[in-house]
Amino acid sequence: MYNLLKGKKGIIFGALDPQSIAWKTAERAHEEGATFVLTNAPAAMRMGSIDVLAKKTNSTVIPADATSIEDLQNLVEKAQDILGGKLDFVLHSIGMSVNVRKKKSYTDLNYDFSVKGWDVSALSFHKVMSVLYNKKAMNEWGSIIALTYMAAQRVFPDYNDMADNKAYLESIARSFGYYFGKDFKVRVNTISQSPTVTTAGKGVKGLNGFLNYADKMAPLGNASALECADYTISMFSDLTKKVTLQNLFHDGGFSNVGMSTEVMDIFSKESE
Numbered sequence: 001m002y003n004l005l006k007g008k009k010g011i012i013f014g015a016l017d018p019q020s021i022a023w024k025t026a027e028r029a030h031e032e033g034a035t036f037v038l039t040n041a042p043a044a045m046r047m048g049s050i051d052v053l054a055k056k057t058n059s060t061v062i063p064a065d066a067t068s069i070e071d072l073q074n075l076v077e078k079a080q081d082i083l084g085g086k087l088d089f090v091l092h093s094i095g096m097s098v099n100v101r102k103k104k105s106y107t108d109l110n111y112d113f114s115v116k117g118w119d120v121s122a123l124s125f126h127k128v129m130s131v132l133y134n135k136k137a138m139n140e141w142g143s144i145i146a147l148t149y150m151a152a153q154r155v156f157p158d159y160n161d162m163a164d165n166k167a168y169l170e171s172i173a174r175s176f177g178y179y180f181g182k183d184f185k186v187r188v189n190t191i192s193q194s195p196t197v198t199t200a201g202k203g204v205k206g207l208n209g210f211l212n213y214a215d216k217m218a219p220l221g222n223a224s225a226l227e228c229a230d231y232t233i234s235m236f237s238d239l240t241k242k243v244t245l246q247n248l249f250h251d252g253g254f255s256n257v258g259m260s261t262e263v264m265d266i267f268s269k270e271s272e
């Protein structure tokens with residue numbers, strides 16, 4: 001361990017179970033010397049095991065629905081009371097599509113479901129930052145990260161309306177990041193992670209196909225949840241102070257590869 005977050009305070013959204021990227025990030029943040037508050041939707045408190053993580057990392061859990069401004073205001077106020085001051089880092093690790101859950105196809109969306117999924121997966125990032133900004137809750141050189149997926153840039157059919165939500169999320173990072181940078185010297189970025197086996201990941205139809213294909217295309221192979229946590233820690237540390245308004249690919253190089261020899265071999269055999 002490197003003490004990269006020694007003395008830093010933060011809020012981590014989205015740790016549901018030990019597979020969650022946010023769970024791994026909380027464990028790594030604790031190891032690197034940070035103190036933080038954990039939060040998740042009230043419903044997730046019943047489904048997951050966040051209390052185990054809280055005990056392990058000496059942190060407090062404050063439930064908050066990330067679509068509710070009232071919940072977010074309460075969270076940010078209480079987190080500062082508990083941690084004893086302003087925040088240095090915030091992780092938004094939240095995603096959910098009702099259309100995916102209800103198996104609606106992209107060409108036949110239920111728009112009430114779309115609005116709900118967009119609010120949870122994308123607009124919530126604006127709401128979180130708006131509360132942090134208006135309460136002046138971030139320290140100078142603080143860092144805010146949200147997690148995203150490459151379907152925001154390229155077509156992955158079964159990612160459904162989450163692709164549109166991620167495109168919106170990435171745009172919010174740039175737009176709000178401008179104001180956070182100018183007014184508070186706080187950086188805002190998104191990390192675009194490889195497909196990963198988690199509760200949210202498993203909701204995507206054909207995840208295994210996605211996962212194996214990406215792994216064979218990426219020169220370094222897929223990035224794991226723990227590796228994503230490590231990258232996020234580096235983005236919370238003082239070693240990345242001038243990185244902002246970026247969508248940062250953390251995918252073993254997948255996003256820049258047109259063809260790999262492994263995938264080529266599969267198709268060459270088929271045409272023999």
Ligand SMILES: NC(=O)c1ccc[n+]([C@@H]2O[C@H](COP(=O)([O-])OP(=O)(O)OC[C@H]3O[C@@H](n4cnc5c(N)ncnc54)[C@H](O)[C@@H]3O)[C@@H](O)[C@H]2O)c1
Nearest residue numbers: 014016020021044066094095147148195196198199200201
């Ligand atoms: N798993 C993948 O393949 C993958 C790839 C790239 C990006 N991501 C992104 O990583 C992030 C974390 O997902 P994960 O894969 O760790 O899965 P996960 O299911 O462990 O985490 C998703 C979290 O969102 C929370 N959430 C849902 N609705 C909420 C609400 N209204 N308020 C507050 N929290 C709410 C859930 O309770 C859960 O903890 C998501 O943004 C996801 O889209 C995942």
